[in-house]
Amino acid sequence: MTGNARVLTGQHFLMGDVACAEGGLAAGCDFFAGYPITPSTEIAERLSRRLPEVGGVFTQMEDEIASMAAIIGASMAGARAMTATSGPGFSLMMENIGLAVMMEAPCVVVDVQRGSPSTGLPTLAGQADVMQAKWGSHGDYEIVAYAPSSPQESFDLVIKAFNTADRYRIPVFVMADEVIGHTAERVTIPPADQIPRVQRKRPRYAPGDESFLPFRAEDEDLVPPMVHAGEGYRVNVDSLTHDEKGYPATFAEPHDRLVRRLAAKIRQNAHQIIEYEELLLDDAQVVVVAYGCTARSARRAVALARQEGIRAGLLRLITLWPFAGQKVWELSSQAAAFVVPELNLGQMITQVERFTSHPVVGVNHAGGAIMPPEPILDAIREVVM
Amino acid sequence: MAEIAVASHPIDAVLRRDRLPHIWCPGCGIGAVMACYARAILESGIPLDKHICVSGIGCSARVPGYMNLDTYHTTHGRAIPFATGLKLVNPELQVTVFSGDGDLFAIGGNHFIHAARRNIDINVFCVNNFNYGMTGGQAGPTTPMGSFTTTTPYGNVEPPFNLAALAAACGAVFVARWTALHVRQAQEAMQRAMQKKGFAFVEIVAPCPVSFGKSNDIGEGVDEMWMYRKQCVVNDDADVTKIDVTMGKEAELVVGNFLDIERPAYMGYGKEVLGEA
Numbered sequence: 336m337t338g339n340a341r342v343l344t345g346q347h348f349l350m351g352d353v354a355c356a357e358g359g360l361a362a363g364c365d366f367f368a369g370y371p372i373t374p375s376t377e378i379a380e381r382l383s384r385r386l387p388e389v390g391g392v393f394t395q396m397e398d399e400i401a402s403m404a405a406i407i408g409a410s411m412a413g414a415r416a417m418t419a420t421s422g423p424g425f426s427l428m429m430e431n432i433g434l435a436v437m438m439e440a441p442c443v444v445v446d447v448q449r450g451s452p453s454t455g456l457p458t459l460a461g462q463a464d465v466m467q468a469k470w471g472s473h474g475d476y477e478i479v480a481y482a483p484s485s486p487q488e489s490f491d492l493v494i495k496a497f498n499t500a501d502r503y504r505i506p507v508f509v510m511a512d513e514v515i516g517h518t519a520e521r522v523t524i525p526p527a528d529q530i531p532r533v534q535r536k537r538p539r540y541a542p543g544d545e546s547f548l549p550f551r552a553e554d555e556d557l558v559p560p561m562v563h564a565g566e567g568y569r570v571n572v573d574s575l576t577h578d579e580k581g582y583p584a585t586f587a588e589p590h591d592r593l594v595r596r597l598a599a600k601i602r603q604n605a606h607q608i609i610e611y612e613e614l615l616l617d618d619a620q621v622v623v624v625a626y627g628c629t630a631r632s633a634r635r636a637v638a639l640a641r642q643e644g645i646r647a648g649l650l651r652l653i654t655l656w657p658f659a660g661q662k663v664w665e666l667s668s669q670a671a672a673f674v675v676p677e678l679n680l681g682q683m684i685t686q687v688e689r690f691t692s693h694p695v696v697g698v699n700h701a702g703g704a705i706m707p708p709e710p711i712l713d714a715i716r717e718v719v720m
Numbered sequence: 721m722a723e724i725a726v727a728s729h730p731i732d733a734v735l736r737r738d739r740l741p742h743i744w745c746p747g748c749g750i751g752a753v754m755a756c757y758a759r760a761i762l763e764s765g766i767p768l769d770k771h772i773c774v775s776g777i778g779c780s781a782r783v784p785g786y787m788n789l790d791t792y793h794t795t796h797g798r799a800i801p802f803a804t805g806l807k808l809v810n811p812e813l814q815v816t817v818f819s820g821d822g823d824l825f826a827i828g829g830n831h832f833i834h835a836a837r838r839n840i841d842i843n844v845f846c847v848n849n850f851n852y853g854m855t856g857g858q859a860g861p862t863t864p865m866g867s868f869t870t871t872t873p874y875g876n877v878e879p880p881f882n883l884a885a886l887a888a889a890c891g892a893v894f895v896a897r898w899t900a901l902h903v904r905q906a907q908e909a910m911q912r913a914m915q916k917k918g919f920a921f922v923e924i925v926a927p928c929p930v931s932f933g934k935s936n937d938i939g940e941g942v943d944e945m946w947m948y949r950k951q952c953v954v955n956d957d958a959d960v961t962k963i964d965v966t967m968g969k970e971a972e973l974v975v976g977n978f979l980d981i982e983r984p985a986y987m988g989y990g991k992e993v994l995g996e997a
Binding site for chain 2: 365366368383386387388390391392393394395396397398400401402404405406407408409410411412413414416430431433434438542562564565566567568569570571572573574575582583
């Protein structure tokens with residue numbers, strides 16, 4: 336199955352975890368640091384075999400804290416860097432995820448979610464880390480999180496995650512789940528020259544030019560150009576609140592300015608980032624909002640509802656964050672109710688509720704198995720009664 | 721306005737002069753150790769653009785902010801894994817982690833032992849001043865038994881690490897200990913660390929009069945320097961397992977370049993593992 340090529344162009348039968356690894360390789364990932372954790376371990380195993388073949392570097396670290404720190408360091412040295420984990424490891428990464436936000440270090444973190452909290456259900460699916468992805472590190476910040484619904488989409492979204500990370504200089508999450516990670520399906524890998532590649536914005540100044548301020552966002556997108564280690568710019572990159580020169584500036588005014596810019600570079604560009612799939616929404620009176628493995632069941636539930644004459648549709652979230660609130664608001668003008676199935680006790684439903692005044696019904700299970708279509712169908716029937 | 725005593729200084733090229741004066745207290749030893757590092761860089765023969773300095777959090781971790789290099793002030797305890805990722809991606813860089821005892825050996829202790837075990841080719845320069853200075857003088861993993869700190873008001877009951885022994889046991893290929901008094905020797909040890917392929921560790925014992933010296937009957941910074949002068953014994957051949965730092969009034973403080981061995985450096989799991997030339 337493995338070969339020497341970085342991009343394994345062709346048709347494959349891959350589990351989602353392996354597709355994540357191949358997506359990273361196709362995206363040009365140079366560096367992976369990780370720690371074994373079920374149900375994400377296959378990503379590390381695959382990359383330990385494949386990265387040496389393509390001139391990249393794999394390293395197994397002592398824990399997930401170190402893994403996250405290492406990919407930020409690697410990113411600062413110019414690499415496309417990623418890690419993969421599951422809930423307990425994701426929790427350990429949180430402080431350094433904030434570091435990646437503060438240093439504006441592009442990187443990709445795959446979280447193959449399992450039943451939680453704590454050790455929970457190591458081998459069984461959950462979707463309860465989706466709020467943590469947005470709010471898990473301390474402070475105000477914005478990130479981007481994708482939710483794949485198939486192995487093919489795992490491959491595609493890891494590529495997209497790298498491009499979004501480099502475009503906005505942020506950590507980007509791929510919020511997979513155990514079902515998607517361990518489901519094997521057909522994955523089509525395109526030719527290498529058809530893999531989209533966003534290049535990092537780079538300084539327009541020569542090293543030593545006094546007018547270069549490495550953390551000044553000169554463009555409308557609010558993203559400053561990125562300097563890599565060893566290029567001669569001699570930049571200070573700081574976890575402390577810093578000014579445009581990169582120097583510590585631990586005062587109220589520069590802090591407000593920096594944190595606002597870090598948030599605004601995603602908020603003001605959200606319309607370019609947000610993605611979703613629409614199924615039968617044109618005339619829908621009931622909108623099911625779902626993501627990840629649960630969206631597969633929701634698709635079936637919507638089809639069954641249609642057979643019963645209920646005008647149901649599916650809004651499948653591809654980006655969890657930023658949330659597609661505008662789309663929910665637009666759908667509110669035609670739909671009478673929303674149904675939000677999740678393998679958690681009600682996380683993304685809180686976002687749906689923010690953008691509609693119609694009834695929003697959660698279909699929840701704490702995790703451990705994919706949600707069957709029937710409870711989703713029951714909820715659809717209930718809201719149209 | 722402060723009076724400018726000299727127009728220029730030999731280590732100006734390595735410092736961000738626009739960030740001075742520094743934040744450290746009167747009598748603190750960190751500035752002296754930073755100057756050793758600056759001179760070691762100048763003497764290293766390695767271009768400044770290739771020197772990278774990474775730190776965690778704490779007083780000593782503020783050093784990179786003053787160095788005119790590519791510098792990274794990261795999270796508490798995580799400088800070593802950050803530096804590991806950076807070094808593995810660009811092995812041509814001369815990567816130094818410059819931080820304090822609490823940062824490197826309490827919250828960051830796990831990273832230290834594994835980086836030494838792997839023998840990643842970085843330098844770790846640790847200012848050991850026996851306490852958490854930035855937060856006001858709490859006990860840490862190097863605080864001597866019996867010492868008074870703000871969290872050991874009745875005396876410290878925990879035995880401290882012997883950092884040199886720890887580094888040697890974990891697999892470091894170069895291990896040295898000096899003090900803020902031994903500026904020439906510390907600089908030379910740092911230069912040797914930079915030449916060394918592998919995990920090189922230099923501990924520099926330094927005064928923290930405000931948060932440690934005064935509350936432990938050592939006195940001001942200069943008094944602690946006198947203590948080093950009287951009590952330090954240079955012994956490169958010392959058994960590292962027997963050279964604990966007690967800061968006792970009569971105790972020897974053994975310093976030296978204790979270990980210099982060869983061991984394959986860690987390059988990550990990259991193309992080298994395929995066994996091709």
